[in-house]
Amino acid sequence: MRPCRRAGPGNPTAIPIEELETAVRQGDVEWWGERSDIPEILARATVYVLASYREGLSKALIEAAAAGLPLVTTDTTGCRDVVRDGENGLLVPPRDAGALAVAIARLLDDPELRERLGKAARADAEARYGIDGIIAAQLALY
Incomplete structure (x- = not known):
């Protein structure tokens, strides 16, 4: 699994959501999204x-x-x-x-x-x- 920066439009260093979703589909990243x-x-x-x-x-x-x-x-x-x-x-x-x-x-x-x-x-x-x-x-x- 590769590290993932915080996703979201408010973070200027965030990777684009499309790239994150691709990495998730490929099994490179596990992304849980916002959690409480x-x-x-x-x-x-x-x-x-x-x-x-x-x-x-x-x-x-x-x-x-x-x-x-x-x-x-x-x-x-x-x-x-x-x-x-x-x-x-x-x-x-x-x-x-x-x-x-x-x-x-x-x-x-x-x-x-x-x-x-x-x-x-x-x-x-x-x-x-x-x-x-x-x-x-x-x-x-x-």
């Missing part, structure tokens, strides 16, 4: 992957971490703010499909590593992004 059942999807996932070229602080990564998933993402600003390589997920160079595939395979092949990274991701999400962590950070500002 993200908690259920995350609960069924084994690994969370965000192959971003550039990113702010990714709420999606934080949500996946809070769901206890091991994370695979690119070593870019924002992503590396959430993922600490080898601690709560794996970082790979941006635009390196080979490294991304190796990291995903590593987690799929190693249930103990998945469990360790997923638990650490959950603990980190609670500590850094949970309500108690946010309140503590706000109070520290004052």
Whole structure:
């Protein structure tokens, strides 16, 4: 399966819908469209992957971490703010499909590593992004 940018007319970097539909028909891409059942999807996932070229602080990564998933993402600003390589997920160079595939395979092949990274991701999400962590950070500002 090849990566797919967000589809839609509001995204200037989106691929044309016709190209996306062709890729789906050919079996190159699985496209689910807009979804509202993200908690259920995350609960069924084994690994969370965000192959971003550039990113702010990714709420999606934080949500996946809070769901206890091991994370695979690119070593870019924002992503590396959430993922600490080898601690709560794996970082790979941006635009390196080979490294991304190796990291995903590593987690799929190693249930103990998945469990360790997923638990650490959950603990980190609670500590850094949970309500108690946010309140503590706000109070520290004052």
